[in-house]
Amino acid sequence: MIARLLKHWMPRTFYGRSILILLVPVTVIMAVVTVVFIQRLYEGVTEQMTVAVAYEIKLILGRIDVDSPDADSAFDGALEVADPLGIRISSGAAENVTRRDWYDLSGKTVIETLDREIEQLLGVDLVGLHGFARLSVNTELGPVELIVSRRRLNARNPHQFLVLIGFTALLMSAIALLYMRNQIRPIRRLAFAAEAFGKGRVVPYEPRGAAELRLAGKAFLDMRSRIERQIEQRTLMLSGVSHDLRTPLTRMKLGLSLMDDSSETEAMRRDVQDMEGMLEAFLSFAEGDALEEPEQIDPLDFVRKLTNRIARSEPVILGTLEGDGRAMLRPAALQRALENLIVNA
Known part of the structure; x- marks a missing residue:
């Protein structure tokens, strides 16, 4: 059943099957490389970078002085640590939402890792600020908001590798297809010459291409030459036989002309004329078949x-x-x- 389905969908031409043989391995390799690359970069590297940022956030939260008499002074120690790390922290109301764009593959890993590493996490907003992640964290002094650059959470321009390898694969596949097309052209020429010879026409043909194709082309030329010689020899032989038969026919006509007229001799004369007409027709056919193009x-x-x-x-x-x-x-x-x-x- 499967074999029938595959046979039904397989290309009919040699060029189509060559394209399939060439593109299927390239496509499979591209798919495997893409999957492995995404798993490694989007999951592995992104998770490691997010864990490092989570440790920094926990360090900043640990520097908040809960015993400070006012809120502003309570965040002084946290700001001293956050500013050098490039993390902005502010107290007050924060949006406790978790959202990301549907195409943000690394955002899913970022949210899952932060939620696992930071127990007080209320929400992660990856959409509100372009290029930044807004985190809402609950503390003893109330919710605080931290803003971290997305560059610190996942690798920059991860698509460049995929674009580069995809472009290279397409370019090399196109070059390979052009080369394959040039290799198939001699096969088409051989098929055209063989088809023309089968219809009684002789077209110029010169073996080209790979060694195997040249060998097949040379074998075809040898076969065509042998068949042409055989046809020529057969035509010459039959023409010779036809010419030789004219002599006894001439004798028969002469003998019949000397005989007395009767119904028997008249019938024999008609038979001789029919035989002479058949010989003339055969000679005309043999000469036309041999000489006419x-x-x-x-x-x-x-x-x-x-x-x-x-x-x-x-x-x-x-x-x-x-x-x-x-x-x-x-x-x-x-x-x-x-x-x-x-x-x-």
Whole structure:
């Protein structure tokens, strides 16, 4: 069942299958590299960077003086630690929301890691401030808000590696496809030459491409040469036989001309004439088949002219002919075949 489905969806051409053989491994490698890269960068590295920031936040929260008589002085120690670390801290009302963009893959890891490392965490907002993460943390003095740069929570420009490797894979695949196309072109030329020879036409062909393709092309040329020699020898032999048969036919005609006229001799004369006509037709066919080259003609126009010429001596009814275009044909051989078909019908 699976084999039938695969066979149904497989490309029919050699070039299509070559593309499939080339692109499937590249696509699989790209998918594996992408998955491993995302797991390593978005999960591993992002988690490590977020844990380091979480330790800094806990250090800052630990410097808050809960015994201070006023709130401003209570945060003095925390500010001394937060400012060098690039973390902004402020007291008062904070939005206890947790949100991120749907395409923010690293944001999910950041939120999960901060929620795990900071027990007093109320919310993480990764959308409100572009390029920053807003954290709401509960303390003994009430909720506080901390703002941290996203650059400290996850790697910068993680897509560059994927874009670079993707562009490189596409570029190399395109170059490989062009090279593969050049390798397939000699196969198409060989197929065209073989098809043309099968239809009785000889087209110029020169073996090119890889060593195996050159070997196949040379074998085709050798085969074509042997077949052409065989056809030529057969035609010459049959032509020779036909010429040799003319001598006894001539003797028979001479002998019949010396005999008295009767119904038997008249029948023999007709038989000799029929045999002579068959020999002439065969010689014409052999010479035309050996010497005549195919040429581009309009088949419908050719048939109309032939029927008009035959209609001068014999009644011919031509049916409806439709179509247009030209075809590679041997005019003399086609004319001889149609004449025999029409006259003997």
